[in-house]
Amino acid sequence: MSINDTLLMNKISTRNNVKIIGKGTQTLLFAHGFGCDQHTWRSILPGFLDDFKLVLFDYVGAGCSDFSAYDTIRYSSLDGYVQDVIEICGELELEKVIFIGHSVSSMIGLHASIQSPHLFSKLIFICPSPRYINDHDYYGGMEQDDLDALLEVMDNNHLGWSRPIVTSDTAMEIPVLDQHFTENFCTSDPEISRKFAQVTFSSDHRKHLPRLSIPSLTLQGREDILTSEKVARYIQQHTPGNRLHLLDTVGHFPQLSDPKKVISAIRNFIYSS
Numbered sequence: 001m002s003i004n005d006t007l008l009m010n011k012i013s014t015r016n017n018v019k020i021i022g023k024g025t026q027t028l029l030f031a032h033g034f035g036c037d038q039h040t041w042r043s044i045l046p047g048f049l050d051d052f053k054l055v056l057f058d059y060v061g062a063g064c065s066d067f068s069a070y071d072t073i074r075y076s077s078l079d080g081y082v083q084d085v086i087e088i089c090g091e092l093e094l095e096k097v098i099f100i101g102h103s104v105s106s107m108i109g110l111h112a113s114i115q116s117p118h119l120f121s122k123l124i125f126i127c128p129s130p131r132y133i134n135d136h137d138y139y140g141g142m143e144q145d146d147l148d149a150l151l152e153v154m155d156n157n158h159l160g161w162s163r164p165i166v167t168s169d170t171a172m173e174i175p176v177l178d179q180h181f182t183e184n185f186c187t188s189d190p191e192i193s194r195k196f197a198q199v200t201f202s203s204d205h206r207k208h209l210p211r212l213s214i215p216s217l218t219l220q221g222r223e224d225i226l227t228s229e230k231v232a233r234y235i236q237q238h239t240p241g242n243r244l245h246l247l248d249t250v251g252h253f254p255q256l257s258d259p260k261k262v263i264s265a266i267r268n269f270i271y272s273s
Contacts, residue, residue, distance in 0.1 A: 037063025
């Protein structure tokens with residue numbers, strides 16, 4: 001390894017604000033979705049602390065990551081975020097981890113597993129979507145005009161765009177989730193957020209689903225404004241070894257709105273064959 005490679009590796013944990021907690025030996029790697037940081041997992045962490053080693057991080061441009069590490073070319077596709085995950089595993093010398101990804105991180109985990117299969121033993125997708133935009137006989141939930149309107153709103157109102165997502169989570173106290181979004185977006189760079197949104201919502205990962213070679217679980221609730229049971233069933237049908245667990249909870253953030261059900265579903269999957 002060159003001196004430059006060594007310096008890069010030493011910077012990865014700082015770059016991505018990596019935190020390690022828990023008492024176990026099996027590693028759970030938690031990857032947050034767009035508009036969030038590692039604090040999105042705070043409500044479910046107690047359910048795993050005694051039995052697992054938990055690795056938390058922020059993608060570059062989110063939370064307490066090193067914003068100066070953001071590179072427009074690297075992060076012009078999800079592959080830059082995939083490399084974040086792979087590099088974190090490399091620096092921490094992790095293998096056979098259980099990856100837990102929310103929203104867009106589900107597809108980031110999918111690609112990381114395909115590129116570096118030795119790093120992962122199981123994947124858990126929470127409210128995932130391989131494609132958000134409708135396409136012929138595929139229903140993703142958005143039209144191109146919807147995406148264009150979302151990006152325009154983000155250009156004009158850095159915080160206001162998230163309100164429909166927040167208010168869709170009617171099962172929880174809205175101020176809690178509203179504060180969660182506001183805290184994250186007040187500390188984020190509007191330009192980085194917009195670029196991540198465009199990459200997230202315009203990508204199409206459907207053709208990669210059949211390439212997954214390890215067991216996976218899809219967790220999906222009701223009345224999710226960004227994805228749906230229909231999308232979750234598409235993932236199950238096109239992904240080898242994928243199980244679908246429908247949560248009796250509302251919205252796009254079940255890890256916050258109904259943490260007990262999410263903890264139970266994840267633990268059942270982990271301990272299954």
